[in-house]
Amino acid sequence: MSTPWRTLDPRTPLVHCAWLGAPLGSLALTALATGGRLDTRAWITLGVVAAVFACVTTAGLITWRRTRYRVTADSFELRTGLFTRRLRAIPLHRVRNVDLTANPVQRLLGLAVLRAGTGGHGGELSLEALARPDAVRLRAELLARAGARDAAEPLLAAADLRRLRYAPLTFWVFGGVLAAAGAVWRVLDGIGVEPWRIGLVRHAFEEFGRSALWLTVPFALLAVTLLGVVGAVALYAENWWNYRLEWADADTLRVRRGMFTTRSVSIERARLRGVTLREPLLLRAGGGASVRAVAGGLGNREENRRRSVVLPPAPRAEAVRVCAGVLGEAEGPLGGPLGRSGEDGAADGLRPHPRAALRRRVVRALAWAVPLPTAALAVLGWLLTPVLLYCAAGYALLAAPVAYGLARDAYRGLGHGVRGRHLVVRSGTFGRETTVLERRAVQAWTFTDTPFGRRAGLVTATAAVAGGEDGYRIRDMSADDAAAFADAATPGILAEFIVPPVPR
Amino acid sequence: MAAHRHHPQAGLRPPRHAVDPRARRWWTVQALLTLSGPLLLTAVALLVLALLFFPGALPWLGPLLLVVLVLPALGYLLVMPRLRYRVHAWELGESSVYTASGWYRQRRRIAPLSRVQTVDTTRGPLQQAFGLATVTVTTASTAGAVRIAGLSDADARLLAERVADAARLIPGDAS
Structure with missing residues (x-):
């Protein structure tokens, strides 16, 4: 007897109506802005919208009608296609992760999209969309067949409102305001409204020009910052609402999060190679950190970066604890002395890098940050106004110590070491990352150097793993120690090529 | 496949076998096709244009082209294949x-x-x-x-x- 085929939820095609919102909304705005008179352009837009809507809805209806799925005794099968019928099947024991997602419209309709992946490239089936209870049941059914066991201590971290205070310490404070402004501008431009023609806007700009600039410019900056903070907090809340990081069973790490769009990512333990503790400059200054899993089977590099985040910006101590939990160790490789903020390179147990690495960073920072902008300002000042000459001098005086400080910080951040069954690598100043890799996950070693590096006795060693960024670099380590360190971290790979130390 | 005359790097001795000597010619042709050739052609084209239309520009254009286009092109063409052959x-x-x-x-x-x-x-x-x-x-x-x-x-x-x-x-x- 064969298992009957099941269909997608009948509400699925309704979701396609949602995208009508944006064009119709903008048309309504146009109508408002022009006082109800729609020009030819608007009518053409309306016609195109109607035509596209008809096509999309038809396509959606056909897809919905022609898609069938079923779970047989040993495989998960999906049949699709109108003219070319396509049958895809994944063996149940190969199913590695089952994710449920829903965009706001799907949530409103009580639908969810189910994705079942095998962890390999392209081995993914997705059902768009099922009624949420059905989707949850199907996921349980699929995962149950994968022969899962329960984890000893499942919950690693859950949502915590107090973490919202780290939201303003992200890039989105200013980047978000710029992105939002750009989007508004494009929408207005798209529907034929020229913002500078609107009386209110022009009036505001004229007033701004006439006002006392020393007062209004800082005020405007403050307003933009406040707007950015609000935006960043909102974004953080949307992304990390109902956040839960847990071992769904002994072999599956699962992250669930999201307010309007719910996301759920499952990572198989066998594909987990390690974790990365991320401390961008601002977040580090605020004592925070976020955590990313180094894992394979999460899609391409871009998708991997998006899906591998297991802890949003949070207090550093908590991040360190989550790292240990993900690695499945009570006292993680980041615990102990490294659990402190790790400002002093030597005290945290990681090997510092040679002084030549510091020289390199200082020279680079000073060479890139100081001369060019100073020269540009000076030339402009010479051509236009002497005020810029003072600016050039001021910039040089200010930028040199800042660049030097950042270079020193970058050097202090460098470190590598072996902790139990893990390899620990740390680098970066703007985006400091401490990566913990399982030693036996290392697939290959690469040593890279340039003539300058060779003269300074520096080499960059790269550990290759299958997952995350694929290659993790130990930048500018001592050339004399590199091979010995790699050999100690991963015995057996390169021992036969090492030259015995020559007595001097 | 002679043993390599090369200093140890990063505590590792160099690999035992050199690549085929014909690789040098292959890399030279590659260099000609990808970088050196286009650079030299650009230099020649600019020179011809200058000769035809702006003879006055030659005194400064000639040395400029030599330094910016011709020397780098020739340097890459001559140096890269040899260095590569020593390293690979x-x-x-x-x-x-x-x-x-x-x-x-x-x-x-x-x-x-x-x-x-x-x-x-x-x-x-x-x-x-x-x-x-x-x-x-x-x-x-x-x-x-x-x-x-x-x-x-x-x-x-x-x-x-x-x-x-x-x-x-x-x-x-x-x-």
């Missing part, structure tokens, strides 16, 4: 495959045979003309693929076979 080398060890490559930025890569997933041999049209081949040994990590360019056909065939055999014999998880 390979060795199939007991448990790992080991390569050195690059000319300015030099790279040594070691991948254990137990992690080998595939062994590919490729011959581009230029390589075919010179009787050369490239062997690529892939692992599950894109940062772990070992690529040996400029082998003679015979060496490439032998190496591909031996890597495949060794990878079969040495147990390991190729994940």
Whole structure:
């Protein structure tokens, strides 16, 4: 007897109506802005919208009608296609992760999209969309067949409102305001409204020009910052609402999060190679950190970066604890002395890098940050106004110590070491990352150097793993120690090529 | 396949076998096609244009073209293949495959045979003309693929076979 085929939820095609919102909304705005008179352009837009809507809805209806799925005794099968019928099947024991997602419209309709992946490239089936209870049941059914066991201590971290205070310490404070402004501008431009023609806007700009600039410019900056903070907090809340990081069973790490769009990512333990503790400059200054899993089977590099985040910006101590939990160790490789903020390179147990690495960073920072902008300002000042000459001098005086400080910080951040069954690598100043890799996950070693590096006795060693960024670099380590360190971290790979130390 | 005259780098001795000497000519032609050729052509075209239309510009344009286009093009054409030939080398060890490559930025890569997933041999049209081949040994990590360019056909065939055999014999998880 064969298992009957099941269909997608009948509400699925309704979701396609949602995208009508944006064009119709903008048309309504146009109508408002022009006082109800729609020009030819608007009518053409309306016609195109109607035509596209008809096509999309038809396509959606056909897809919905022609898609069938079923779970047989040993495989998960999906049949699709109108003219070319396509049958895809994944063996149940190969199913590695089952994710449920829903965009706001799907949530409103009580639908969810189910994705079942095998962890390999392209081995993914997705059902768009099922009624949420059905989707949850199907996921349980699929995962149950994968022969899962329960984890000893499942919950690693859950949502915590107090973490919202780290939201303003992200890039989105200013980047978000710029992105939002750009989007508004494009929408207005798209529907034929020229913002500078609107009386209110022009009036505001004229007033701004006439006002006392020393007062209004800082005020405007403050307003933009406040707007950015609000935006960043909102974004953080949307992304990390109902956040839960847990071992769904002994072999599956699962992250669930999201307010309007719910996301759920499952990572198989066998594909987990390690974790990365991320401390961008601002977040580090605020004592925070976020955590990313180094894992394979999460899609391409871009998708991997998006899906591998297991802890949003949070207090550093908590991040360190989550790292240990993900690695499945009570006292993680980041615990102990490294659990402190790790400002002093030597005290945290990681090997510092040679002084030549510091020289390199200082020279680079000073060479890139100081001369060019100073020269540009000076030339402009010479051509236009002497005020810029003072600016050039001021910039040089200010930028040199800042660049030097950042270079020193970058050097202090460098470190590598072996902790139990893990390899620990740390680098970066703007985006400091401490990566913990399982030693036996290392697939290959690469040593890279340039003539300058060779003269300074520096080499960059790269550990290759299958997952995350694929290659993790130990930048500018001592050339004399590199091979010995790699050999100690991963015995057996390169021992036969090492030259015995020559007595001097 | 002479032993390599090269200082140890990063505590590693260089791989035992040099690539085929014909690789030098292959790299020279590559340099001509990709960088040096276009640069020299640009220089010639600009000079001809200047001769025809702006003879007055020659006194400063000539030296400028020489420094910006001609010298870098010739330098790359003459230096890169030689340096590459000195650096490029390979060795199939007991448990790992080991390569050195690059000319300015030099790279040594070691991948254990137990992690080998595939062994590919490729011959581009230029390589075919010179009787050369490239062997690529892939692992599950894109940062772990070992690529040996400029082998003679015979060496490439032998190496591909031996890597495949060794990878079969040495147990390991190729994940």
